[in-house]
Amino acid sequence: MRVRLEDVARAAGVSPKTVSRVLNDEANVRGTTRTKVLAAMQAMDYSPLLSARSLASNRSFMVATLYDNPSSSYLTEIQTGVLEACDQHHYSMMVRPLLVEAKDFVERVDALISHRRPDGLILTPPITDHPGLLARLHERGVPYASISPIWRDDTIGAFMDEPQAAREMMANLLALGHRRIAHIIGHHAHGASGWRLAGYRDALSTMGLAYDPDLVVEGDFSFDSGVAAARKLFSLARTPTAVFAANDDMAAGVIWAAGEHGLSVPRELSVCGFDDTPISRQTWPRLTTIHQPSRKMGRVAALQLLEVLRGHSDGRMVQVPFTLQTRESTAAAI
Amino acid sequence: MRVRLEDVARAAGVSPKTVSRVLNDEANVRGTTRTKVLAAMQAMDYSPLLSARSLASNRSFMVATLYDNPSSSYLTEIQTGVLEACDQHHYSMMVRPLLVEAKDFVERVDALISHRRPDGLILTPPITDHPGLLARLHERGVPYASISPIWRDDTIGAFMDEPQAAREMMANLLALGHRRIAHIIGHHAHGASGWRLAGYRDALSTMGLAYDPDLVVEGDFSFDSGVAAARKLFSLARTPTAVFAANDDMAAGVIWAAGEHGLSVPRELSVCGFDDTPISRQTWPRLTTIHQPSRKMGRVAALQLLEVLRGHSDGRMVQVPFTLQTRESTAAAI
DNA sequence: TTGCAATTTGACAGCGCTGTCATTTGTCGC
DNA sequence: GCGACAAATGACAGCGCTGTCAAATTGCAA
Incomplete structure (x- = not known):
């Protein structure tokens, strides 16, 4: 049988709600209590049931990466970076290919949000710069982080000079x-x-x-x-x-x-x-x-989004450094 | 406010359970009832809340694609194919990079299954052929489909000659x-x-x-x-x-x-x-x-897995055709 | 028309967690 | 040592759906 939060609570000698607090890293839990609960979790190899958490808290613990980009290597790098960040905070990631030029582009994203209910989105170029989509996201209050968007004001994510x-x-x-x-x-x-x-x-x-x-x-x-x-x-x-x-x-x-x-x-x-x-x-x-450190950009953008989702900060737009890579395709002019 | 199953039920003049039956494509629903309910769903733009469905039915409506493959283009193709199939049946997909040579490889997959609870897995080479993993999956009863596995017996998925x-x-x-x-x-x-x-x-x-x-x-x-x-x-x-x-x-x-x-x-x-x-x-x-029609292989493998998950059949190992593509890198011997 | 089985529908509890709010415990100044 | 207030904890309901099982309805043979 599966270990439930209630079982951990009993083992730790506290109420289920307290275990929940520890799980969600909430304030107002005594250090000794927290330790006790964490120990019980560890001992019982407890991991919360996502669907129950989601249902009760109205969050999905999932972010969606949206792309319309022909370059699979760029994409894979970004995706890997986003995954790294998600793993770190026990979020999961889904990916969603889109056609930004399609007439129903915004509606498709809208439907994705309604059906899958991601807590936030990672936008990659050129989706980052679709005014209609951004307007809709603000309207619905869906948090997102952008990678290399054209307009960086009022936006969190990652960019390069x-x-x-x-x-x-x-x-x-x-x-x-x-x-x-x-x-x-x-x-x-x-x-x-x-x-x-x-x-x-x-x-x-x-x-x-x-x-x-x-x-x-x-x-x-x-x-x-x-x-x-x-x-x-x-x-x-x-x-x-x-x-x-x-x-x-x-x-x-x-x-x-x-x-x-x-x-x-x-x-x-x-x-x-x-x-x-x-x-x-x-x-x-x-x-x-x-x-261009794409993987890092994916990770950084996702971390900023997660900051917002976890309510720790408002996130920011982070600049990442590039490097000039000299190889054999360039030489002195004749 | 969000449209719930109960709202649809009231609109259609049936009980919530009946709407649930229609939603899950269950047998023993009169044609006229089904039509009525579907119409109500359509009219109200209803879409079920995944977390509630998951919690109640103990399924996640998600499949995970596992890979340890350096080729991003191959991966993207497979992933796109799997997504096509998932979309078709309102499943979602998560991706998971792994290191098949890592000592804790099986444990990592095990943890993934415990924490994320995917309903099934899509395995790509060389993960398809890790005896320890396959044994564990059978032991835990986790359904999976393989793409181009070495041993095709007792396995569903897609392959090429x-x-x-x-x-x-x-x-x-x-x-x-x-x-x-x-x-x-x-x-x-x-x-x-x-x-x-x-x-x-x-x-x-x-x-x-x-x-x-x-x-x-x-x-x-x-x-x-x-x-x-x-x-x-x-x-x-x-x-x-x-x-x-x-x-x-x-x-x-x-x-x-x-x-x-x-x-x-x-x-x-x-x-x-x-x-x-x-x-x-x-x-x-x-x-x-x-x-090699990778995208198609991804789609076909996922469809077979979904057949199993939806209880419609046991799935099978499907052969997909290849074609010889002649370009300029080959010519008559000197 | 009646009786019986098969089919269709519904009532209700409960999946495992968190939000709300009440209660208990601890801290501090005087 | 006491009161006042803050911090810590707990009780309980309920998120939106499905499983179980009982009830109602239908179909069909006699």
Whole structure:
């Protein structure tokens, strides 16, 4: 037979309610009592029944991670981080793929909340920036934490100084002597696309270089869009000597297209990406990129959300550090 | 205020228990009654409170997907498939990364089951083949479905005819005129490694070719192990003209190593993989591989598990079809 | 039409926990 | 040592559903 809270209470010689208090880490329990109860729990290998707790307290002890992101490695990292945080506080996590462009997007999230009743949500780009959804969440009073949202005010979660990272990457290319540097923009719905482009432009103007619109091509973060963008760049009258793609997948696409085009990387073309996903170590040559600590961001964002859910604080927006990862895909300009 | 089962009952003019019966799709409810109740549910946008259902019925309406797999794309596919099936039957899914080699592996799963109480488990390789775990699950009576387990007897889930797929891949290389074909084995704990090797050997013997142990190298399914294996192969006195890697990541590693070694793929070396993960379209040239329908396998396995959980049948082990995907990494032998 | 079994429906308790509020115990100043 | 107040603990109901079992209804043969 299952050990219930009542059994622990009897063993510890206190009332069930007191055990409940200890379980929920509530104030106003004497230290000696707490110790006694914890010992009894331990001895009996007690673990509370989630459904009973949920029913009585009207909480689900579950957070849902929402995503609409084609990159499985990014996703897995975020997910792993969120799980780490959840485990730490005995919460569980469910995952929910969504289509942010779908007409019924907000209704779908609404339905998820009504049916599954997560205590809070973890939002990943570009879901972080859907005004309709955010409005609905505020309306319903559903707590959430965002990872790399465009607007950080009044929002908790985790972010990175993306423009600065892009500037450092550009500084690296400029130091190698590159002057015709192309940029491949990511999916327009993602804040990252704008930030990385901004960093690109900043770096150019700092060096007193003109911004050449021909060298800036639209992509959508996918490998294929990187290939297409590179083909466009290779067809220019004056081709670039370096390409800074807004993520690794597109950078890998550029390397692929360079192979197709007979261009040697990095001898004739330097290529760099952003994110440091596994693909950056699986191209040949390996990609110079910005290491984005996705797992950590997932963990940090989830911890902030849990702070709120546990009523310990209001949570905050935490900045996490990036690092420039230099590999073989970049070299001095010819 | 939330709509409860009782409210629906009142609206439909029946007892709560009858609404419960309809909700749970139980027998012995008159057609007209059922219709009436369903209409009321619809009209009131009723959705049952999971925690109350769980508490009363001692089920969690949740399945857990267990994995210890380095490939995030494989995992995401499986996970998506499982989610599709769960959604269809109003179950939810949680994910759980594990280390199958950890000393306390079985205890960890045990704890998961005790604390989270999933109604059933989805096992992915190599967790599918851990005798200690399977014994414990049987002992505790926890239903599970396996994806590509080594032993299929008395197990439900989904699988593919892997040896046959490997034979077809080999037939393809042999038809291109290759005679010195190397094979890179996957992680020894995975059944897939054995099956793919078996297909490799079968194909050789069918063609009357000798099995050369020098041409068979151990890997572990990772990109890096593919690189290492390729380096070993390139150092042989008589190098192979084709490499059949047991998965795409290792095949990509071979292409990477070929670049490093100055070997042109596919002119001087044909390379093929297995699984058809995204990486197979992101190498240059793109990989010839076997398309493994992972998402479908996830869905099918979950559906079989749900059959059991819903008491509709005992479930079965379902075979799903593969396809040979020919791309640019293989060509006629020199 | 009646009697009997099979089918359909309902009454009621209770799953295991927490919220509310009452009660007991402890602390402190004087 | 006493009263006043705060801190700690407990009693009890009830969260929203389902299991059990009893009651009502139906179908069918005689």
